[in-house]
Amino acid sequence: MGSQVASSPVQESHRPADGVIIRTEDLWKTYDMGEVAVHALCGVSFEIARGEYVAIMGPSGSGKSTLMNLIGCLDTPTSGRYWLNGRLVSELTDDELAHIRNKEIGFVFQTFNLLARATALHNVELPLIYNGTPAEERLERAKEALRVVELGDRMYHKPNELSGGQRQRVAVARALVNNPSIILADEPTGNLDSATGAEIMNLLDRLHQSGNTIVLVTHEFDIAAHAFRVIGIRDGKVDRDERMK
Amino acid sequence: MAVFSQAEATLHKVSARPRAHSSIWVTTREAFFIALETLRTHKLRTCLTLLGVVIATTTLIVVMSVINGMNLYIADHIANLGANVFILSQFQWAQGEEAWLKARRRNRPIRMDDYEFLKANLKGYKSLGATGGIWPRPSARYQGHTLDEVSLVGATASMVDIGQEQVEYGRFISESDERHSAPVCFIGQDLVTEFFPNVDPLGKEIYISGMPFRVIGVAKRIGTTFGQSQDTFVFLPLTTFKKNFLGRPGINVSVQAWNAQQMSVLEDEVRVLMRVRHHLPYKEDDDFGINASDTIMGLWQRLTGSIFAITIAVVAVFMVVGGIVIMNIMLASVTERTHEIGIRKSLGARRRDILTQFVMEAAVMAAVGGALGVLLAGLISMVVNHFFASSTPLSAILVGLILSTAVGLFFGIYPASQAAKLDPIEALRTEN
Ligand SMILES: Nc1ncnc2c1ncn2[C@@H]1O[C@H](COP(=O)(O)OP(=O)(O)OP(=O)(O)O)[C@@H](O)[C@H]1O
Ligand SMILES: [Mg+2]
Numbered sequence: 001m002g003s004q005v006a007s008s009p010v011q012e013s014h015r016p017a018d019g020v021i022i023r024t025e026d027l028w029k030t031y032d033m034g035e036v037a038v039h040a041l042c043g044v045s046f047e048i049a050r051g052e053y054v055a056i057m058g059p060s061g062s063g064k065s066t067l068m069n070l071i072g073c074l075d076t077p078t079s080g081r082y083w084l085n086g087r088l089v090s091e092l093t094d095d096e097l098a099h100i101r102n103k104e105i106g107f108v109f110q111t112f113n114l115l116a117r118a119t120a121l122h123n124v125e126l127p128l129i130y131n132g133t134p135a136e137e138r139l140e141r142a143k144e145a146l147r148v149v150e151l152g153d154r155m156y157h158k159p160n161e162l163s164g165g166q167r168q169r170v171a172v173a174r175a176l177v178n179n180p181s182i183i184l185a186d187e188p189t190g191n192l193d194s195a196t197g198a199e200i201m202n203l204l205d206r207l208h209q210s211g212n213t214i215v216l217v218t219h220e221f222d223i224a225a226h227a228f229r230v231i232g233i234r235d236g237k238v239d240r241d242e243r244m245k
Numbered sequence: 246m247a248v249f250s251q252a253e254a255t256l257h258k259v260s261a262r263p264r265a266h267s268s269i270w271v272t273t274r275e276a277f278f279i280a281l282e283t284l285r286t287h288k289l290r291t292c293l294t295l296l297g298v299v300i301a302t303t304t305l306i307v308v309m310s311v312i313n314g315m316n317l318y319i320a321d322h323i324a325n326l327g328a329n330v331f332i333l334s335q336f337q338w339a340q341g342e343e344a345w346l347k348a349r350r351r352n353r354p355i356r357m358d359d360y361e362f363l364k365a366n367l368k369g370y371k372s373l374g375a376t377g378g379i380w381p382r383p384s385a386r387y388q389g390h391t392l393d394e395v396s397l398v399g400a401t402a403s404m405v406d407i408g409q410e411q412v413e414y415g416r417f418i419s420e421s422d423e424r425h426s427a428p429v430c431f432i433g434q435d436l437v438t439e440f441f442p443n444v445d446p447l448g449k450e451i452y453i454s455g456m457p458f459r460v461i462g463v464a465k466r467i468g469t470t471f472g473q474s475q476d477t478f479v480f481l482p483l484t485t486f487k488k489n490f491l492g493r494p495g496i497n498v499s500v501q502a503w504n505a506q507q508m509s510v511l512e513d514e515v516r517v518l519m520r521v522r523h524h525l526p527y528k529e530d531d532d533f534g535i536n537a538s539d540t541i542m543g544l545w546q547r548l549t550g551s552i553f554a555i556t557i558a559v560v561a562v563f564m565v566v567g568g569i570v571i572m573n574i575m576l577a578s579v580t581e582r583t584h585e586i587g588i589r590k591s592l593g594a595r596r597r598d599i600l601t602q603f604v605m606e607a608a609v610m611a612a613v614g615g616a617l618g619v620l621l622a623g624l625i626s627m628v629v630n631h632f633f634a635s636s637t638p639l640s641a642i643l644v645g646l647i648l649s650t651a652v653g654l655f656f657g658i659y660p661a662s663q664a665a666k667l668d669p670i671e672a673l674r675t676e677n
Pocket of ligand 2: 064065066
C-alpha cells in the first residue's frame with residue numbers, strides 16, 4: 001500500500017484550481033461535551049477533482065460521518081475552510097447553503113432517511129419541490145430517476161412497502177434527481193446484505209461512469225474497491241490517501 | 246446497461262432545461278398538501294384540537310344569524326308599522342326568555358273571528374286591518390326569473406291606510422278581492438325591478454309556490470331598514486292567502502288610532518276585550534300580545550348592542566383558547582417531526598419553506614375548524630329557526646372562516662419558527 005498523501009499545503013489558502021470540486025483546508029470539528037472536548041476532526045485537508053470516485057475508510061468513531069456532513073453542507077466546521085465548486089462555504093448564508101444542498105449535493109444515508117408517509121415518487125420529487133420545479137416537469141424527472149434505479153414499477157409504494165435495497169435505491173434516485181455535482185454516500189450499504197449492497201454499488205459505479213463525482217464512506221474493503229481512490233481517516237486525521245486502478 | 250445509459254441521458258437532457266428559480270408557489274402548494282395529509286392521518290387529534298375554534302366560529306355565526314333573522318323579522322313586522330299603529334298578535338314581542346317560554350305554551354293564535362269581533366266591538370279607531378305572513382319566505386317567479394325570500398303578506402283591504410305601503414300605480418287590494426279570494430297581488434318595487442324592468446306589470450301573472458297571482462298594483466319604493474330592503478313584498482287578499490298558504494294559523498290585527506293619546510286608550514280597550522273573549526281571570530297574564538313599534542325597536546336595538554358585546558367577548562376567549570391549543574399541538578408536532586424536518590432540510594428546504602409548511606398546517610387546521618363551525622352553526626340555525634327567526638348572512642360565514650384561519654396563522658407562527666430554526670444535522674440525528 002504505497003501511501004502517497006495528496007499534496008495540499010496547509011498554509012496555502014487560495015481558491016482551488018478549476019476542476020477541483022471539493023477542497024478542505026485544516027478542517028476541525030470539536031464537540032464541546034462539558035468537561036471534555038471531543039475532537040471528531042483534527043485538521044483534515046484534501047482535494048477531490050470533478051469525476052473522481054473516492055472511498056473514505058476508517059475505524060468506527062474516526063470521524064468519517066462528521067467529515068461527510070461537513071462536505072454535504074449539513075454541518076459547519078469548528079475551524080478550517082472548505083470550498084465547494086470554487087465557493088467558500090463558510091461565507092454562505094443559510095439560504096445559499098440550502099440551495100447548495102439542493103442543487104450541488106446528492107446525499108445517500110446509511111439509514112435511507114426517506115419520508116415514511118410519502119410514496120417513493122414523492123420522496124424523489126422533494127429536492128425538485130424545494131427548487132420550485134413546476135409539477136409536470138418534476139413528475140417527469142422523478143419518474144425518470146426512479147427508472148434509472150430500476151424502480152419504475154414501484155413508484156407508488158411507501159418506504160415500508162419496499163425492501164431495504166429498494167429503499168436505498170429510492171434514496172439514490174432522490175440524490176441524483178437534481179443532477180448534483182457530487183453524490184455523497186455515508187455507508188450506503190451499511191444496512192444491507194452483501195448481495196443488495198452489491199446492487200447499490202453497481203448503481204454508484206454506473207453513475208460514476210456517466211460522469212458523476214462520488215464520495216462514499218465504508219468499512220468494507222470490497223466496497224472500497226469499487227472506488228478509484230481511498231482516503232483513510234484515523235482519529236480525525238487523514239492517515240492515507242491512495243489512488244488505485 | 247444500455248437502458249441505463251439511455252435513461253441517464255434523458256435525465257440530463259431534462260434537467261438541462263431552464264426554469265424559474267425556487268418559486269414560492271410550488272413550495273406553498275406542497276405545504277398545503279402536507280397540511281391536508283397530516284390532518285388526515287391525525288383525524289381525532291385534529292378534531293380535539295379544533296374544539297375551541299369550532300365553538301368560537303359556531304357561536305359567532307349562530308348569534309349573527311339570529312340577530313340577522315330578528316332584524317329581518319322586525320324590519321318586516323315592526324318597522325313597517327305606520328304612525329299610531331299597534332298590533333294584536335299571538336305573542337308579546339321582545340320579552341324575557343321565561344315569559345316567552347310560558348307564552349309559547351299558553352298563548353292562542355289570533356284568528357279571523359277575533360278580528361271580526363274587534364271590528365264589531367272596538368269603538369273610535371281610525372282604521373282596523375289584519376295581516377298574515379309565512380316563514381320561511383317563499384320565492385316568486387315570473388317567466389324564468391326568480392326572486393328569493395319574498396315577504397308574502399295576506400292583508401285586508403283596510404291595510405292600505407295602516408301600513409306604510411303606498412300605491413304608486415294600479416290599486417291596493419279591494420274588499421271585493423277579499424270577498425272573492427281573488428288571485429291578485431299588490432307588489433313592491435323589488436319585484437318590478439326584477440321581473441318587469443321595461444314592461445307594465447299590471448295584469449301580468451307572477452307565480453308563488455306554483456300558483457299564479459295577477460298584479461293589480463305596485464307600491465312606492467320604501468327603502469331599507471337594518472340594511473334589509475323593504476320593497477321585496479307581495480300582498481295578497483287575506484282570504485286568498487289563508488286559502489293557499491296554511492303556514493301558521495294566526496294573523497295579526499293592526500289598529501290605527503287618530504293620535505298618540507288615543508293609542509294607549511285603544512290598547513287598553515283591545516286588551517280588555519280580548520281578555521273577556523278569552524275568559525281570563527283577573528290575576529292571569531294576557532295570552533296574547535299587544536305590540537307597538539317604537540318601544541320595541543328601541544328595546545331591540547339596545548338588546549342587539551349588548552348581545553354583540555357579549556358575543557365578541559365569548560368568541561375572543563374561545564378563539565384565543567383555540568389558538569393556544571393549536572400552538573401547543575403544533576409544538577408537539579414539530580418535536581415529533583424533527584427527523585422529517587432534518588430530511589427536508591438536507592434536501593434543500595430553506596427556513597422559509599419549513600416556516601411555510603408549519604404555518605400552513607396550523608392555518609389549514611384552523612380553517613377546517615372554522616368550516617366545521619360553519620356546518621355546526623348551519624345545523625343549529627336550522628333548529629333555532631323553528632322557534633326563532635334566524636337567517637345566516639353570508640358575511641357571518643366569511644367572517645367566521647377568515648377569523649379562524651387568521652387565528653391558526655397567528656398561533657402557528659411560533660411553532661413554525663421553532664421548526665424553521667432547527668439545525669439540519671441535529672434534526673437529522675433526532676430519531677423518532
Ligand atoms: N453530535 C455529537 N456530539 C458529540 N460527539 C459526537 C457527535 N457526533 C459525533 N461525535 C463524536 O465524534 C467522533 C466521530 O464520530 P463519527 O460519527 O464521525 O464517526 P464515524 O467515523 O462515522 O464512525 P462510524 O463508522 O461508527 O459511523 C466520535 O467519537 C463521536 O463520539
Ligand atoms: Mg458514521
